[in-house]
Amino acid sequence: MLHRHPYATALALQVAPFDYDTPNAIIHAHRRSDEDYDVVPPSTSTSSAFAKRAPETSAIRRKIERRRSGKFVANHAGVTLTLNGQAHGVRCPMFSQGATVDGLIEVLNPAGVMRIEAKIEGYVEVFELAGNGKTRTEVLSEVIALWECPKEPYDADAIAALDDSSSVYGNGCFARSSKQTLVDLCPRVIPFRTTLPSHYTDLEGERYELPPSFLERLPSFPGFKGDVRYSIIVSVTRVREMGLRWKKNFVSRTPFEYRPLTRPSGAFPFPYRSKSKGSQPVTKFTSSIESYDPLGQHMKSQLYLPTSQTCPMHEPIPFSLKLSGSEDLVELFSQDISLPSFLPTLSSDILSTVLRGHHRTPSTASTSSTESSTYSGHLDSSYARTDLPKIRVALVRQVCVNTSSAGLYTDGSQPSKSQLHKSTVIGEGVLYASRLNESSITFSGEVSVDPRSGVRCAGFVTKNLAVRDMLIVSIKQPRSIHSPLKDFRQVIPIHFTTDPYTKKD
Template identity: 25%
Template sequence: MSASSLPAYRPSSFARSPASPVYTPEPQAYEQRLALNRVRERPSTEFVKQSKTGGLSLRLSEQEDNATLPAYGCGDSVEGTVDLAKPESANCVEVRVEGSLRLKEIAEGGTTSHKLCLSVVTLWNRETDRRPCPASLPFSLTLPTTFSDGKETYPLPPTHQARLPGVPGFDATIEYIVCAAVHKGKSSSLLRIGSSTVCTPFVYYPRSRPAVPLPRAARQLSGGYPTFLDSPEWRCYRSIMAPKVAGLNDILTKFYVPAARVFSLSEPIPFYVVFASSAISLAAFLPLGPTTTRLSGRQPTRVQLLRQTNVDVRYVMPVGPGAVAEHYSRNEVVFGTKTDIWQTVEIGEGAFRHMGDGADWICFAGELRVNSQIKLGGFKAGGLSLKDYLVLSMTPPDPSKTPYSELRQVVPVRLTTDSWSSDGAGQTFSASDYSIPILASESRHPVNAPVPGYRPA
């Protein structure tokens, strides 16, 4: 078939299609922005650390003004320069970045440590470099995002220090350091005479944010029972308060929290509590219920944010004569000692307000703010873990004279460094920071039990 016999091309379907929309940098009324990630502007100040003699300087770029220590986030590069006052006397110039996690048992003296990262780069070596040693040598070392303790792989944990009092007590330290060294002796010599080193610790502060925004809170109930809580945005945790007095009924407690259970450190955490029972039973419970004003002394009904620091003593075995080094499972008791040691502290308490009531129910709304001193969320790494929980509790001041047994409802949550953002403007995050995290097991814990140990789902 010749080319002349071919039919003429007519893009009829294309011709009938509507014109392509005109591009605009901002969404129009019928459009919705799904994501916009802009690289946040890095600071331009240098952090400088000099050796005692002044002959060696370590300059770290992209640091905040007047920072007491350099700071880096997830996957960041430790960048800067090494400056030498007398480069002609150097034989070798190196930079190293290292991190460590140390767990020490105070009473028995057992200790363990993990290398979280170790990177060494030779910037100049007289034996391999033909050019003279420059007075200023740039470098860049990228921090890993994970580490392995030989059994499991974990995200690289943040800088942290904790002390668990008691017998046995534990010290836990996670620290990072960057060092520059200039060697002036022969590289084959064990003692490099005239070598200089300058080191500085730095803060590793990985950032995270919730994958979804908080649900919109209701200002006040306009009608009857708060049906808006029975939606996918809210998750209900139910528990029963049993009566201790004849003639009273059980009280059903519904503790509503945002379904994702992931909250920013800087934003208030909303919640609702509904008590449902007969009118007589609710009237008997009200003196023990939430109060809408701050009163002196401990209140019977509270919502708290608790942080549990946990050390698995399998990772910290005693050393010395008579030491026993056996593998045993979590929560097992060995020679009368539990294999988990933990400390729980309050890092926030909720405030209540009355939302509405009916013939057989009463509803309270509340919000909880995280203590401003808390700067990082929970993590788990090599025998050390930090876990956060929302806890609804009712603890009578005098249990022998109160009509209802105490209540304790525990909800595992996760805290993030940053707030949710619709477009991510001014922030950079890895893909995993958008996903809803795997939290603790959803199995119900006993009402009166202490804050439970963490279990992967």
């Protein structure tokens, strides 16, 4: 029999004091030796296998091409950069993996121009003002357009070839009429076309996927940021009017957003499986809620994710949480609530609206806990008074930064490796209904990425910067009664995709 879960509002809105959601906690930093250094702490998930991600299909590409039929134009001091294949009216151009960067460079006044170079550049930068300084890793560097004057027109031979009476002043500078005769050497328009790579290789020979554009700041550490940035740099070298030996370099930098497009390898729901087999990913994640009594009975937890661990970023993630055990343990999650903690029953639609409208404001204090969150909030005390365990399903994004400096210290010692963690709750789960029998109780619901969380890309890993997403199931036992069970926390790695599954053409 299907029952409306009477505590859905309380369970979803409770802010349990777990490691990843401690009020007034945002960031921690701890130093590790080279031996125990790890970019991301090991996951407690029973399985870390992801469903394979597939590149965008031809149908998605055609959709993007139809949507991005406009041009992006940037003008800097007489040098115009035009990029084709962009959406109309965008302020920043955007490209995906394997995209063609197609456009042209136009010079309004080519007089005296000796060299024009266009370069596409990308880098990962970790900056810590009060620590080890700046660490920059180049992930993309390619010259996409280059023009150089075929012969230096301003050397002694060029001067001798000109008419002395009308072309050169007594001070050795060209007259404007002579300089005008050299304008034809520089083209006014230079087209370019290149294809973005999908991977890069660092200085140590390790191969990584090209990371998406990303920016993260840690408020508790002034001057600290982790940044992944891409841009197109146009450099123009020309001689000045009154001095042939003086060259002036003009550099314009046009940033663009790199956003790889991915989709799941198949359509969900996937079958209920605890091990991957062929194209069928893992969807069942089993753990146990331990008892305080070593000889006591544990409770079995089974989480079912029909979408597997690879989920579209902008779609809800359904889940089913089944808790199995003896009748006495199951009764802990289904007993009648006391009068002070009574909450009215809401319909699913109203409940979903209420929960998604609850937004926590960022906190700016620091803590020394092992994990922390940038979201915290204070709820009405009526939500906290319940004799039922508080069940919470949340999406959490963890940013890990390696702030170790390069090179040696002045005393010749190696720089120490350090690591900063920032965990942010980016989505809260909603419990809609429960199914109860003598040996188990099952909760059904869904969790989504909050649009206000600012998540625009999937997780990625580089040498100095790692971004990972996870689904955390936590059960906080009530303190008003003596519970035989301990608090429970399970971490399931999640990999987001930018698009849902579509059938191949």
